[in-house]
Amino acid sequence: MxxxxxxxxxxxxxxxxxxxxxxxxxxxxxxxxxxxxxxxxxxxxxxxxxxxxxxxxxxxxxxxxxxxxxxxxxxxxxxxxFGVLYQSNALWSSMTIAENIALPLEQYTTHTKTEIAEKVALKLEQVGLPGVQELYPRELSGGMKKRAALARALALDPKxxxxxxxxxxxxxxxxxxxxxxxxxxxxxxxxxxxxxxxxxxxxxxxxxxxxxxxxxxxxxxxxxxxxxxxxxxxxxxxxxxxxxxxxxxxxxxxxxxxxxxxx
Ligand SMILES: Nc1ncnc2c1ncn2[C@@H]1O[C@H](COP(=O)(O)OP(=O)(O)OP(=O)(O)O)[C@@H](O)[C@H]1O
Ligand SMILES: [Mg+2]
Structure with a gap:
């Protein structure tokens, strides 16, 4: 198809x-x-x-x-x-990595806070960035930012x-x-x-x-x-x-x- x-x-x-x-x-x-x-x-x-x-x-x-x-x-x-990874990453600088990845989950799902935290941890693991939830985008290298942006793009398990x-x-x-x-x-x-x-x-x-x-x-x-x-x-x-x-x-x-x- x-x-x-x-x-x-x-x-x-x-x-x-x-x-x-x-x-x-x-x-x-x-x-x-x-x-x-x-x-x-x-x-x-x-x-x-x-x-x-x-x-x-x-x-x-x-x-x-x-x-x-x-x-x-x-x-x-x-x-x-859809998941989207923009040219500029588009991570919100005033939010932690966890808050950034949680955004689409809060917007589009009815998951509880605990479920969202679990999903965020899973997505960060999938992109090879476990444990960076509480960091801010400025604390990550360029490559890590791209990975975090990909974790957010994957948050809703896009097709x-x-x-x-x-x-x-x-x-x-x-x-x-x-x-x-x-x-x-x-x-x-x-x-x-x-x-x-x-x-x-x-x-x-x-x-x-x-x-x-x-x-x-x-x-x-x-x-x-x-x-x-x-x-x-x-x-x-x-x-x-x-x-x-x-x-x-x-x-x-x-x-x-x-x-x-x-x-
Ligand atoms: N918001 C806008 N308003 C008017 N023209 C625009 C706007 N955004 C882009 N353009 C123009 O549209 C054309 C295509 O731009 P686009 O950003 O799609 O190119 P691109 O292929 O992605 O280029 P790059 O490889 O530099 O990212 C360019 O001439 C650009 O100046
Ligand atoms: Mg372009």
Whole structure:
């Protein structure tokens, strides 16, 4: 079954169209990467998909149910099945890590305080951060903050998790640790993942499929496995995305060095 179907989606800010007639689908349990140059509309597409920005036209279906034409009650139900990890982590700095992770549980469930505390502890364990409940975000390293944000995204046992640049700002070894964790969550819970990223190492180690957006075309210019896209020689725009980054990392050898790394 398809977890997500996006059909002829047009996204705009006022009169400024960013994406036009974009269509793609994501299968259940699939890890889909959305890639493309800066400003091409990756975050905008994600915002439309999680209900933060109303698209100009088109349709989005989750597990075969319309999202855009759903009633408020149905939309709330669909939103409950998402986890989101924002580009900036979006942890509340004035709240402890436990309070941050408890937020969606307080908002969407009728769990008691004890049940919420148990769930928070479990989620922190799942992301490799046991016992940090009483710390504040500023007391965590960059990699730990990303993990805490993932624990919050997983709080409601989502069927789909959306990530905006989950490894940006992390050093390469910490970034690979985060990739390992994302893969482990996907395998353990069968979660469908939609990940916006520039990182070749992440793309090659995690992506089942990739869609490449282009700002000029205002849509998708290539779609397929990372290997297929990286071997593309006929379309300069596709080739550029991969070759321009090759000097930074050799994904195969780099991944080989880091695969035994445990956070
Ligand atoms: N709130 C907004 N109002 C108007 N224009 C916006 C708004 N947010 C983004 N844009 C514009 O929309 C375009 C796409 O932005 P978006 O943030 O989706 O790009 P992106 O692909 O995520 O880029 P990056 O890789 O830098 O994160 C850009 O031209 C940006 O300036
Ligand atoms: Mg962005």
């Amino acid at each position: 398809n977890a997500i179907e996006v059909e002829n989606l047009t996204c705009a800010y006022g009169d400024k169209t960013i994406l036009k007639d974009v269509s793609f689908s994501v299968k259940e349990r699939e890890i889909l990467f959305i890639i493309g140059g800066s400003g091409c509309g990756k975050s905008t597409l994600l915002r439309c998909m999680i209900g933060l920005l109303a698209p100009k036209s088109g349709e989005i279906r989750y597990f075969e149910k319309s999202f855009l034409n759903a009633s408020e009650e149905e939309q709330r139900h669909i939103l409950k099945s 789909i998790v959306f990530f905006d640049e989950p490894t940006s700002g992390l050093d390469p070894v910490t970034a690979r640790g985060m990739d390992d964790l994302i893969l482990e969550v996907s395998k353990t819970f069968g979660t469908t993942m939609v990940i916006v990223s520039h990182e070749l190492a992440s793309i090659f180690s995690l992506a089942h499929r990739v869609i490449l957006l282009d700002g000029e075309v205002q849509g998708i210019i290539a779609e397929g496995s990372p290997e297929k896209l990286a071997a593309e020689r006929n379309d300069k725009r596709v080739a550029n995305f991969f070759t321009n980054r090759k000097s930074n990392i050799n994904p195969a050898s780099f991944w080989g060095q880091c695969s035994n790394f445990k956070f």
